[in-house]
């Protein structure tokens with residue numbers, strides 16, 4: 313595995329690589345969810361590139377940028393053992409200069425749900441993803457469905473800016489008890505982890521209700537809130553794949569989302585139906 317720490321090193325490493333390139337952008341603290349993205353990239357491409365970069369521009373002031381888990385040694389091992397060909401591991405200076413051009417998220421879809429709680433977050437995400445895609449020039453880039461709004465906005469950026477890359481959405485990986493894997497789960501105490509299960513339980517309830525024929529969004533959200541109630545819920549939402557609100561679930565074109573704080577940790581989760 314080649315480790316590239318700058319744009320030049322990355323470009324050198326990519327020279328002479330023929331065939332398709334699968335790219336998995338990450339912020340490190342790799343878990344089984346990331347591994348499923350890497351495995352998919354490995355299975356479908358000639359070359360696999362992973363980036364690990366804790367992108368400062370997607371964190372708002374007061375968020376967890378300084379304490380975001382960093383596990384260089386373990387992450388390098390996971391990449392190596394997963395058959396990654398090139399690991400891009402830049403520092404902030406390698407990625408950003410001063411007074412730069414930025415990508416801005418769309419006015420509506422970038423400023424609902426996550427965008428309300430984290431205004432400007434998606435500008436940072438889209439800017440860094442654009443930089444990474446321009447550097448790696450992958451055939452396919454893999455993103456988890458757990459960050460559903462991020463995934464939708466990246467897919468929209470690729471479409472709107474006529475970028476030549478296939479965005480591959482990947483299923484959320486869960487613990488046996490339903491907790492969605494997230495690098496931020498390490499912040500949870502034992503008790504908080506149990507509380508956090510309310511997110512997946514609320515989503516499970518929404519799926520069960522739909523399977524039993526309840527399609528009214530207000531009814532489903534009420535039942536979800538009953539389960540989530542003790543937590544500080546930021547939102548529950550039921551939208552279509554374009555993140556437009558729905559009054560009734562449309563099977564095959566619906567995402568049910570939740571964001572809540574468990575202690576001081578902010579968690580998000582969703583289910584696609």
Ligand code: PAF
Pocket residue numbers: 337338339365367370437440441459462
């Ligand atoms: O989902 C993430 O880990 C990040 O938002 C991403 C896509 C790597 C951009 O920093």
